[in-house]
Every structure is written in C-alpha cells, then in structure tokens.
Amino acid sequence: MLSARTQVRLSSFLAYSGGVTRAIRSALATIAVVVLLAGCAAPGAGGAPQTPTPTGDTRPLTELPRYDDPRTVEGPRTAVISDDAITPVADHPDQTLPATVVSHDPDGDRQVTVDDTSRVLAIDLSGSLAATVWGLGLGDTLVGRDMSTTFPGTEELPVVTSGAHAVNAESVLELRPTLVITDGSIGPRDVLEQLRESGVAVVFVENGASFEGAVELARTVGAVMGVPEVGELLADRIAADIAAVRAQIDEIAPASPDRKLRVVFLYLRGGSGIYYLFGSESGADVLITGLGARDVAGELGWQGSRPMTDEALIEADPDLILVMTDGIASAGGIDGLLAAKPAVALTAAGQHRRFVDMADGEILSFGPRSARVLDALARAIYLKP
CATH class of the missing domain: 3.40.50.1980 (Nitrogenase molybdenum iron protein domain)
Known part of the structure; x- marks a missing residue:
C-alpha cells in the first residue's frame, strides 16, 4: 500500500503523462519540471554541482556550523576529500613468500x-x-x-x-x-x-x-x-578511523528516524541511457546508514542495483540524492537529469535540487580511505558552506 505522500506525487506525475501521445507526454513532463523548479533553481546549477565542500578546514565535524534541519536545505553540493593520498602503515615491509x-x-x-x-x-x-x-x-x-x-x-x-x-x-x-x-x-x-x-x-x-x-x-x-601482520595493522587503522568519524556523525545527524534524511543513491550514465537505483547489499546502503541517514531504497525492499523506475523513485521520495560526479555530468547535470527523468523533479530532493556528488573513484570505494569518504560526504550534507 503506497503512502499518502507517495500517492499525491504519483497522481501528479500521471496527471501529466496519462492518456496522451509520447510527444505530448514529453512536452508536458518538461513543462512540469520547469514549473516545479522555477522557484528554486540555483545559478549555474544546470551542470555539475557548483558548491564544493571547503577542504581547508579540517576541524572535527562537531566543531563546525551545521544546518538546524538538513531536510530543508536547498541546492547541490560536491563532497571533496581533504587529502586523498593513502599513507601506508608500513614502509616497504618485509614479505614472507611463498x-x-x-x-x-x-x-x-x-x-x-x-x-x-x-x-x-x-x-x-x-x-x-x-x-x-x-x-x-x-x-x-x-x-x-x-x-x-x-x-x-x-x-x-x-x-x-x-x-x-x-x-x-x-x-x-x-x-x-x-x-x-x-x-x-x-x-x-x-x-x-x-x-x-x-x-x-x-x-x-x-x-x-x-x-x-x-x-x-x-x-x-x-x-x-x-605481510599478514601488516594487514592486521592496516585493518585496525581502517576500523579505528571509521569508528571515529561515525561517532562524530552520530553527534551531528538527527537522532529521530522521523527527522533523519531520506537518501537514495543513483548510478547515472546518461550518454548510455543508464539510470540505476542502488538498494541494499550494493554498498550504497552501508554508506547511507553510515552517514546517519535512512536508506529508503533498502527500506522499500530494493536489493542490489536495479533500473530506476518513476514509480519506485516517487515512492522513495528522497530528501537527498547521492550521485557520482562523472555520472551526473553524463546526464547533463541536474537540469539534464530532471528533463530526462521528470519523476525525479517530483521528489523532495528534485524540488530542492538537493544532490550531493563525489568523485566516481571515491564514493563507493571501501578501503583505506573509507573514513575520509564518510567525513567528506558528512561535511557536504550537514555542514554550512
């Protein structure tokens, strides 16, 4: 059973697209996007997100100004790791082979x-x-x-x-x-x-x-x-770094489930017509919950990566959409995505242009930089520019 919130958005979408030819549906969908976004388009937001997270201030998340309610924030942000270099835990360690x-x-x-x-x-x-x-x-x-x-x-x-x-x-x-x-x-x-x-x-x-x-x-x-002993050292460092960042996120993210951000991860390759919604067991679910947010695709039973449908996205109704930087660029930026997939514009994230992007080689790369990925995304989501 769809929620009342979902039924309203789905009805709105069908009102524009039902009972007409493909050409008319396309035109009406475009008009719907323009109407929905006329009051909230940010300057220069047609391409890739234009407001990168400052990387100069490396103070803990808890010491920096943050939004009172991250659900009401408007406009895109780009998450940037302050330092993406990987520092080895050992310098040319001795190996035991074979x-x-x-x-x-x-x-x-x-x-x-x-x-x-x-x-x-x-x-x-x-x-x-x-x-x-x-x-x-x-x-x-x-x-x-x-x-x-x-x-x-x-x-x-x-x-x-x-x-x-x-x-x-x-x-x-x-x-x-x-x-x-x-x-x-x-x-x-x-x-x-x-x-x-x-x-x-x-x-x-x-x-x-x-x-x-x-x-x-x-x-x-x-x-x-x-180098099994060095592997243990690296494992311990990764675990400790992640725990430290997650503890900070727990302090700045809303504690109540009703106030937590509803987030989905979209994998986009616009030139190839690929629009995928990542659900549970995709890695995106772990990333989203690690950020103190709700993985709404997982909550709706979506597993792995599946082609995005208008109905699924409208039902998810995310407050924020995570994307890869090259992915959103391949879709023609936010404006291009909304024109190609007008259902996105009917979500809270679409109406507020609330997208957070991050480099393709970083955002879902679970490894030595996991803690820094979390930190960079948290800064883009919760902290004021």
Missing part, C-alpha cells in the same frame, strides 16, 4: 601459492584492491591499474580496464604481471584464466561492499602479499 592462500574463484575455492609479487595487478570495480596494496606499503609493486584507481601516486600506471570496466587482454599481457588480485567484479574471466595457465598467480578475494568488508580486505590482501 604464501599459500585460498582463492575464491567463481566456480569454487582453490589454493594458490604466491611466490612472486614483483609485478602486481590489483583490479576491481571500485579501486579498493589497489588502495589496499598501497596502504600496506607495497604500492611500488603495482604495474597497472583499473579505471577507479585514481589516488595520488598511481597517475602514471597504465590503465588495463576499459570504459565498461572490462580487462583489456593486450594491456595486461604487455605488463607481464606475476600476480593478479581481483574480486571477480571485472572480467572477462577467460583473460584471467589465460594468465593463470601461463603461470601467473591469480587470486580471487572476497570484497564486501561495506566498512567491515574494507577491514577484512586489509587482512586478506596482507596475507596474499606475504
């Missing part, structure tokens, strides 16, 4: 012996694996990177994945890796199998899209790289 570890292959677990880490590819969809290797103090072993690995020190590494996050076989073979660490989130699988058949150690690791997953990943990659 190391025999369990590889969680898609077709079943197997034991893999790692005896050479001189040329490493640590590749996944979010860039978490390379960040973890760097955090262990073994960044100098990396010989290539995926598209999501963008932190300082990796700029000159050749990219081995394409725009679809697929492994480019030629690029990989040219790098002559001795070890490939992956979580199976990018493929194709046969490229990795070819490497394994040629004598390259290929290890599939479990990489949970959560803060706890980031902690466990430090231990796992530490074991693969022959």
Whole structure:
C-alpha cells in the first residue's frame, strides 16, 4: 500500500503523462519540471554541482556550523576529500613468500601459492584492491591499474580496464604481471584464466561492499602479499578511523528516524541511457546508514542495483540524492537529469535540487580511505558552506 505522500506525487506525475501521445507526454513532463523548479533553481546549477565542500578546514565535524534541519536545505553540493593520498602503515615491509592462500574463484575455492609479487595487478570495480596494496606499503609493486584507481601516486600506471570496466587482454599481457588480485567484479574471466595457465598467480578475494568488508580486505590482501601482520595493522587503522568519524556523525545527524534524511543513491550514465537505483547489499546502503541517514531504497525492499523506475523513485521520495560526479555530468547535470527523468523533479530532493556528488573513484570505494569518504560526504550534507 503506497503512502499518502507517495500517492499525491504519483497522481501528479500521471496527471501529466496519462492518456496522451509520447510527444505530448514529453512536452508536458518538461513543462512540469520547469514549473516545479522555477522557484528554486540555483545559478549555474544546470551542470555539475557548483558548491564544493571547503577542504581547508579540517576541524572535527562537531566543531563546525551545521544546518538546524538538513531536510530543508536547498541546492547541490560536491563532497571533496581533504587529502586523498593513502599513507601506508608500513614502509616497504618485509614479505614472507611463498604464501599459500585460498582463492575464491567463481566456480569454487582453490589454493594458490604466491611466490612472486614483483609485478602486481590489483583490479576491481571500485579501486579498493589497489588502495589496499598501497596502504600496506607495497604500492611500488603495482604495474597497472583499473579505471577507479585514481589516488595520488598511481597517475602514471597504465590503465588495463576499459570504459565498461572490462580487462583489456593486450594491456595486461604487455605488463607481464606475476600476480593478479581481483574480486571477480571485472572480467572477462577467460583473460584471467589465460594468465593463470601461463603461470601467473591469480587470486580471487572476497570484497564486501561495506566498512567491515574494507577491514577484512586489509587482512586478506596482507596475507596474499606475504605481510599478514601488516594487514592486521592496516585493518585496525581502517576500523579505528571509521569508528571515529561515525561517532562524530552520530553527534551531528538527527537522532529521530522521523527527522533523519531520506537518501537514495543513483548510478547515472546518461550518454548510455543508464539510470540505476542502488538498494541494499550494493554498498550504497552501508554508506547511507553510515552517514546517519535512512536508506529508503533498502527500506522499500530494493536489493542490489536495479533500473530506476518513476514509480519506485516517487515512492522513495528522497530528501537527498547521492550521485557520482562523472555520472551526473553524463546526464547533463541536474537540469539534464530532471528533463530526462521528470519523476525525479517530483521528489523532495528534485524540488530542492538537493544532490550531493563525489568523485566516481571515491564514493563507493571501501578501503583505506573509507573514513575520509564518510567525513567528506558528512561535511557536504550537514555542514554550512
């Protein structure tokens, strides 16, 4: 049963779109967007969000001016990490090799012996694996990177994945890796199998899209790289940093469920017509609840990533929408998104133009920078510019 709030918005949307031709529906939807947003459009808000979070003030969240009620805030913000460099917990630690570890292959677990880490590819969809290797103090072993690995020190590494996050076989073979660490989130699988058949150690690791997953990943990659003790050190640091930031967020975010922000995460690739709503078990749910907000997509039973529908978004009726920076830009900015998906304009977030974007390689990258991602997003959501 839809809530009264949802029924009003859905009725409004259908009033514009029902019983007419596609051309007329499109025109009426555009008019609806203009009417809804005429009173709240911010200067320059047609493109990417224009109000970045200041990065100069690194005082704790609790010491800075914040909004009385974050649900009433209008206008977009860009979350920026104050320092996106990854500081290793150790400097060129001594490795104990060979190391025999369990590889969680898609077709079943197997034991893999790692005896050479001189040329490493640590590749996944979010860039978490390379960040973890760097955090262990073994960044100098990396010989290539995926598209999501963008932190300082990796700029000159050749990219081995394409725009679809697929492994480019030629690029990989040219790098002559001795070890490939992956979580199976990018493929194709046969490229990795070819490497394994040629004598390259290929290890599939479990990489949970959560803060706890980031902690466990430090231990796992530490074991693969022959530095299990350093992996424990990195895991402890990640856990402590996240706990410290979450404690601050708990102090500044509304405590009552009725006053907490209703948030959804939209994955956008406008040029390809891709508009996905991320629900539970996608990583976005953990990020949203970690920010002291309500994951309304999860509350409505949405799991993983699913194509966004007008009905689902209107029913969710978020106060704030999280997006990737390149994603919102690919949709033509906020104005382009609202024109392409007028149902967004019927939500509280759409009416208030309440979008918070963050760099694609950071926002869902659970790893050594998890605490800083939370901190940057919290500043954009709760603190005054």
